[in-house]
Amino acid sequence: MTRIAIIGGGPGGYEAALVAAQLGAQVTVIEEDGPGGACVLTDCVPSKTLIATSVRKQALLDAASLGVHFTGGGDGEVGGVMVDMPLVNKRVKELAQAQSADIAARLRAEGVEVVRARGRLVDPQVVRAGDRTIRADVVIVATGATPRVLPGAEPDGERILNWRQLYDLPELPEHLVVVGSGVTGAEFAGAYRSLGSEVTLVSSRDRMMPNEDADAAEVLEEVYRRRGMNVMGRSRASSVRRTPDGVVVTLEDGRTAEGSHCLMTVGMVPNTSGLGLEEAGVGLDRNGFIEVDKVSRTSAPGVYAAGDCTGVLMLASVAAMQGRIAVWHALGEAVQPLRLATVAANIFTDPEIATVGVAQRQIEAGEIEANVVKLPLATNARAKMQGFNDGFVKLFCRPHTGIILGGVIVAPRASELILAVSVAVQQRLTVDQLAHTFAVYPSLSGSVTEAARRLMQPS
Numbered sequence: 395m396t397r398i399a400i401i402g403g404g405p406g407g408y409e410a411a412l413v414a415a416q417l418g419a420q421v422t423v424i425e426e427d428g429p430g431g432a433c434v435l436t437d438c439v440p441s442k443t444l445i446a447t448s449v450r451k452q453a454l455l456d457a458a459s460l461g462v463h464f465t466g467g468g469d470g471e472v473g474g475v476m477v478d479m480p481l482v483n484k485r486v487k488e489l490a491q492a493q494s495a496d497i498a499a500r501l502r503a504e505g506v507e508v509v510r511a512r513g514r515l516v517d518p519q520v521v522r523a524g525d526r527t528i529r530a531d532v533v534i535v536a537t538g539a540t541p542r543v544l545p546g547a548e549p550d551g552e553r554i555l556n557w558r559q560l561y562d563l564p565e566l567p568e569h570l571v572v573v574g575s576g577v578t579g580a581e582f583a584g585a586y587r588s589l590g591s592e593v594t595l596v597s598s599r600d601r602m603m604p605n606e607d608a609d610a611a612e613v614l615e616e617v618y619r620r621r622g623m624n625v626m627g628r629s630r631a632s633s634v635r636r637t638p639d640g641v642v643v644t645l646e647d648g649r650t651a652e653g654s655h656c657l658m659t660v661g662m663v664p665n666t667s668g669l670g671l672e673e674a675g676v677g678l679d680r681n682g683f684i685e686v687d688k689v690s691r692t693s694a695p696g697v698y699a700a701g702d703c704t705g706v707l708m709l710a711s712v713a714a715m716q717g718r719i720a721v722w723h724a725l726g727e728a729v730q731p732l733r734l735a736t737v738a739a740n741i742f743t744d745p746e747i748a749t750v751g752v753a754q755r756q757i758e759a760g761e762i763e764a765n766v767v768k769l770p771l772a773t774n775a776r777a778k779m780q781g782f783n784d785g786f787v788k789l790f791c792r793p794h795t796g797i798i799l800g801g802v803i804v805a806p807r808a809s810e811l812i813l814a815v816s817v818a819v820q821q822r823l824t825v826d827q828l829a830h831t832f833a834v835y836p837s838l839s840g841s842v843t844e845a846a847r848r849l850m851q852p853s
């Protein structure tokens with residue numbers, strides 16, 4: 395029986411473990427915090443749980459335009475809606491623990507042994523975990539990543555925070571300054587604004603979410619400003635310090651932004667030091683990420699790596715796929731190399747931004763030839779009925795064949811709507827095929843088929 399040892403129990407690790415157990419391997423997962431990893435305990439799951447509350451609150455604030463008014467209240471908030479932050483944080487933490495327990499139960503049921511310890515490689519076939527020595531034919535490293543700390547802005551867990559510390563706050567921050575306007579910063583900034591905090595978003599670039607679709611980022615920035623957020627572009631933070639009752643963020647050009655709390659979202663560093671990786675022959679890049687090929691092999695024979703510690707694409711779904719691919723490859727199963735061109739991703743802002751396939755900047759840079767159509771949601775009947783008009787559906791297809799190459803959807807629950815475009819990209823469907831697919835009337839997905847119709851060309 396093949397023995398597989400996995401260091402790290404996040405999606406990269408536990409999904410690999412499940413597939414390996416299914417294929418009859420003897421599997422040990424070494425995890426120092428809890429099954430589900432940072433994804434479940436501190437990052438993805440808690441943030442999306444918090445966002446579920448903020449989206450519900452925003453819907454209540456917006457309900458007046460649909461004729462819904464609140465009576466009573468009197469807490470001074472718009473429409474008498476208030477958020478019980480201790481309860482929200484308690485729910486977030488309990489839900490994360492429950493999800494971790496579900497994963498632990500599933501691993502146990504599949505016969506996977508979970509060792510609660512810090513693991514390190516002794517050599518490519520030996521892992522040391524606490525006082526145990528685990529010998530394995532295959533080792534998978536899936537140790538994830540940790541919030542990057544900006545020197546001069548070290549989190550103290552009280553006023554200067556990373557996102558893992560937010561859920562211990564006793565109350566809603568009065569004024570949250572978010573440093574960093576990538577996906578994580580944008581998600582938290584939007585969520586806390588909807589929950590009721592004053593929010594200042596400090597972005598070092600011209601616009602927020604500089605690596606995402608520019609039209610989508612523009613819609614979000616406009617929505618955020620309308621909701622009263624202070625979005626500071628071209629503002630690079632150089633330090634954050636505490637004042638007697640808050641924080642001051644100093645920018646490189648000398649300006650300052652003051653608030654009650656500061657949330658640092660300035661990226662992640664891989665958890666790859668002190669693991670014995672280099673001694674075991676596992677190559678790292680200059681930022682410390684483990685170098686892997688498309689079937690998750692590292693430079694050390696028998697050692698694979700998956701997830702955020704590889705820096706390939708920091709998404710739970712990608713981590714899980716890298717982990718499964720590692721197992722399939724190691725056990726000699728048929729395996730398709732990782733294809734990033736078909737990865738669907740979502741930014742859980744409100745509205746959401748979902749993407750799959752090629753990006754418009756690749757088309758504009760001349761890397762890919764494609765036709766583009768963008769349909770504003772404001773023209774969609776269902777969107778009108780539901781009272782929102784921020785967002786769009788964008789589709790990209792090959793000019794002659796009409797094969798769908800990708801798309802962007804900005805809408806409430808875009809994460810659910812993108813699946814149709816994902817299927818089209820994965821299956822190499824054409825705009826004609828998508829255009830001939832029935833969508834419900836009235837529905838937001840009607841805009842997806844309508845976008846495909848706009849891209850059809852006369853035969």
Ligand SMILES: Cc1cc2nc3c(=O)[nH]c(=O)nc-3n(C[C@H](O)[C@H](O)[C@H](O)COP(=O)(O)OP(=O)(O)OC[C@H]3O[C@@H](n4cnc5c(N)ncnc54)[C@H](O)[C@@H]3O)c2cc1C
Pocket residue numbers: 401402403404405406407424425426427428430431432433434436437438439441442511512513514536537538539557578665669700701702703707708709710711712713742
């Ligand atoms: C705020 C936030 C929100 C996110 N939201 C989403 C989202 O909505 N959708 C999405 O797809 N992705 C999201 N992500 C990204 C997603 O969380 C990561 O891509 C995912 O967690 C990566 O999984 P992983 O298995 O590589 O690592 P992790 O989930 O980080 O798990 C690694 C585990 O390894 C453990 N470990 C590390 N070193 C050792 C050691 N030496 N011994 C034993 N154990 C060790 C760690 O304790 C950790 O538990 C989000 C990330 C952040 C920061």
